[in-house]
Amino acid sequence: MLKTFPIGGIHPPENKISRECRIETMPVPASVTIPLSQHIGAPAEPVVTKGDRVLTGQLIGRGNGFVSSNVHSSVTGIVTAVDTYLDGSGNRKRGITIQAEEVDEWAVGIDNSPEVVHTCDLSPREIISKVADAGVVGMGGATFPTHVKMTVPDGRKVDTLIINGVECEPYLTDDYRVMIERGEEMLIGAWIIAKAIGVQRIIIGIEANKPEAVERLAALAGGVAAGIEVTPLRVRYPQGSEKHLIAALTSRQVPSGGLPVDVGVIVQNVGTALAVYEAVQKNKPLIERVVTVTGHSLPRQANVSVRIGTSVSELLEYCGGLPDDTGKVIAGGPMMGKAMSNLDTPVIKGLSAVLVMPQQESLRRVEQPCIRCAKCVSVCPMGLEPYLISRLSRRAVWDEAEIHNITDCIECGSCSWQCPSSIPLLDFIRIGKSEVLKLRRSRK
Amino acid sequence: MPVEAGARYGKTYMEDRKLIVSPSPHIYGAQSTSRLMLDVAIALLPALAVSIWVFGIDALLVTVVSVGSCVLFEYLIQRFLLRGPLTVNNWSAIVTGMLLAFNLPSSIPLWIVVIGALVAIGVGKMTFGGLGKNPFNPALVGRVFLLLSFPVAMTTFPVVADAATGATPLSAMKGALASGMTVPEAMAMFSYDDLVIGFKSGSFGEVSAVALLLGFAWLLYRRVITWRIPVYVLGTVILFTGILWAVDPQQYMSPVFHVLTGGVLLGAIFMATDYVTSPMTGRGMLIYGMGIGVITVLIRIWGSYPEGMSFAILIMNAFVPLIDKYVKPRRFGAVKVKKAKA
Structure with a gap:
């Protein structure tokens, strides 16, 4: 019996139609717009001004405060604006636009060779500071600054590092391709994270629908470090949720309202481990990432290594263009991703996929009783009662919703997916959750 | 002027595009309410087939009249009284009609069936606001109303095959015990083969254990229901009657006899599992299922009716809101956050 998490879960059609597409590198675009906030926490402060020439990998925005992250130029070129841009939902955000030159000139110290660097003699403090300098954030979508997550709070003991290779969302294959094609570097990254947080045990959790990834990493693990376990998991959504992956692999449950560190675990995504490798071993900041471009209506499927700041519309054009019958373009997976209203917006560090859905699949069903x-x-x-907390929020009975633990909801969407009456349960739970959190803040 | 990514195309990519935006999730499962109800109707077909084989065309006639009147009354009430959206096409009235019919003798006058359908749909379901709102199983509301209003018509069963009487096995047994016979002597009246296949007297949908279990298998296969409620109900009946039987086999029937006769299987598989009137949590279903099992056996053995399944389900239906209020699912991470040790 394969391991999995203890309560609930669904198994939507996997639709991993881009899984056999090798990672391809998209040419450097003519211009990029690099958002100053691609992470949870305070936006970065620009350190360049209009007219400056910047090199690929050069710092252009400095993390402002503890929970924040640096941003770097992903191209070589002239800064044409330090201004605002429209994000995927049409909101104005701050960003730096750079007109790119055709040939990259890499910033000093960056090792852009494909050679794999195995050894690392740095102290935990040095590792964490390199990760912070490189602007690494959680690549699974949460975009929490990685150096903060790697800093174990005083008095807490962490004994296990979990690397999240679950990729439980349908359609997504970017983590899978990283595991297959860049497995060794990713494992070295994992080992470096473990070294920085001072743990021996590294578990890599991968769902059993990716046997090639399990095999490949298991074969590589011994060569990288002792104590790396590669564990296949039963295919079940939302296993990629931090709390559920920890429960699946260690049988420990993160308490309600708590953090993984409360049960002695830190979780990092596969893409993040690779970014840490690049930051520490190659001095390379996070300026590109693998994005899955997928959807049954697209002319072709792709896993693309793309420079941060490239516009989504250009990425789509590169992959053959957007079909005319397109209804939705989703940033991320179909379960938790965000439907975009604006495609003239940059690829950011947390963008795992661009999923295109045709018109007829994009419409919601009519709600039944x-x-x-x-x-x-x-x-x-x-283990919540979605029908109840959704109804309570719909009626604006916030205090009752709070009693029924609405704030425990991880917004995975399993309830809405499953509901045979097509009730938009999660829509209302989301509203309720934010209202209850507001109430809680006002009580303090 | 802000420079926007993509603007160098001359016009922006979005200029003549409209995209649909809605919160996640963006995909949905295959199950729908009407398909679930259709699956219940399909699961009832084997039992219908056996009852037509055993009781002849009468069983089909009662079913058709019951289903037809249920659908008609639901339509009329929605159209002219509630004036809300019509949801009569979601198969639920058809399921109610089938279940009501299955709980009637095949020889019942058809006008009584129509009254049963009116009470089931009109009183049992639509009074409370229609699908999803009714506290009691509508088909059972209809059946119990008929049982109390037309006791003779409701307990007069056609004579089956070579049986001596038209009495149901349960009432025959109850009569025999009352007249001083022991259980083993009375058991001579029955053959287990007949009880399993369905050659016995009774409400026509409940007679064939095989057909009902086939329907159960379909419901499980299609993931319409889980195993919980049927297993809890049947388990409780078997356990309770098993203990009594072990104590005194002369006076109490075996658990096998109890499960194969009357409405236990039909009730446990199709009536107790009615979504609307059963609890929402696993542990709630355990309490509910055990309650139904215990009450059924109490009525059968010590009550004045030979069968107690309908009453047991209706009684436990009444407890469902209470159960749902107090029995909560097992929560993930339901422990207090440990404060950091200094």
Whole structure:
């Protein structure tokens, strides 16, 4: 019996149609716009001004405060604006636009050779500071600054590092391709993270629908470091959720309202481990990432290594263009990704995929009355009662919703996916959750 | 003027494009309410087939009249009284009609069936606001109303095959025990083969254990219901009657006899599992299922009715809101956050 998390979960059609597409490198675009906030926390402060010439990998925005992150130029060229741009939802954000030259001139100290560097003699403090300098953030989508996550709070003990190679969202294959094609570097990155946080045990969790990745990493693990376990997991969404992956691999449950560190675990995504490798071993900041471009209606599927700041529309054009019958373009996977209203917006560090859905698949079904089938309760991976908390938020009974632990919801969408009456359960739970959190803040 | 990515195309990529935006998730499972109800109707077909084989065309006639009147009453009430959206096409009225019919003798006058359908849909379901709102199983509301209003018509069963009487196995057994016979003597009246296949007297949908279990298998295969409620109900009936039987086999029937007769299987698989009127959590289903099992056996053995399944389900239906209020699912990470040790 393969391991998995204890409560709930669903198994939507996997649709990993881009899984056999090797990572290809998109040519450097003519211009990039690099957002100053691509992470959770305070936006970076620009350190360049209009007219400056910047090199590829040069710092252009400095992390402002502890929870923040640096941003770097992903191209060589002239800064044409330090201004605002429109993000995927059409909101104005701050960013730096750079007109790119055709040939990259890499900033001093960056090792851009394909050679794999195995040894690392740095102290934990030095590793963490290099990770911070390189602007590494959680690449699974949460974009929490990685150096902060690698800093174990005083008095806490961490005994296990988990590398998240689950990729439980349908369609996504960027982590899979990284594991297959850049497995060794990724494992070295994992080993460096473990070294920095002072743990011996590294577990790599991968769902059993990726046997090639399990085999490949298991074969490589011994050569990188002792104590790396590669564990296949039963295919079940949302196993990629930090809390659920920890439960699946260690049987420890992160307490309600707590953090992984409360149960002695730190989780990092596969892409993040690779970024840490590049930052520490090659002095290379996070200026590109692998993005899955997928959808049944697209002319071709692709896993593209793309410079941060490249516009999504150019990325789509590079992959053959957007079909006319397109209804939705989703940043991320179909379960938790965000539907975009604007494609003239840059690729950011947390963008794992661009998923295109045709018109007829993009429309919601008509809501029917709740028949109390209890399926939402049985699929909820947090053991909540989605029908109840959704109804309570719909009626604006916030205090009752709070009693029923609405804030535990991880917004995985399993309830809405499962509901045979097509009730938009999560829409209302989301509203309720933010209202309850607001209430809580006002009480303090 | 802000420079926007992509603007160098001369016009922006979005200029003549409209994209649909909605919160996640962006995909949905294959199950729908009407398909689930259709699956229940399909799961009832084997039992319908056996009852037509055993009781003849009457069983089909009662089913058709019951289903037809349920659908018609639901339509009329939605159209002219509630004036809300019509949801009569979601198969739920058809399922109610089938279940009501299955709980009737095949020889019942058809006008009584129509009254049963009116009470089931009109009183049992639509009074509370329609699908999803009714506290009691509508088909059972209809059946119990008929049982109390037309006791003779509701307990007069056609004579099956070579059986001596039209009495159901349960009432025959109850009568025999009352007249001083022991259980082993009375058991001579029955053959287990007949009980399993369905050659016995009774409400026509409940007679064939094989057909009902086939329907159960379909419901599980299609993931319409989980194993929980049927297993909890049947387990409780088997355990309870098993203990009594072990104590005194002369006076109490075996658990096998209890499960194969009356409405236990039909009730446990199709009526107790009605989504709307059963609890939402696994542990709630355990309490509910055990309650139904215990009450059924109590009525069968010590009550004045030979069968207690309908009453047991209706009684436990009444407890469902209470169960759902107090029995909560097992929560992930339901422990207090440990404060950092200094």
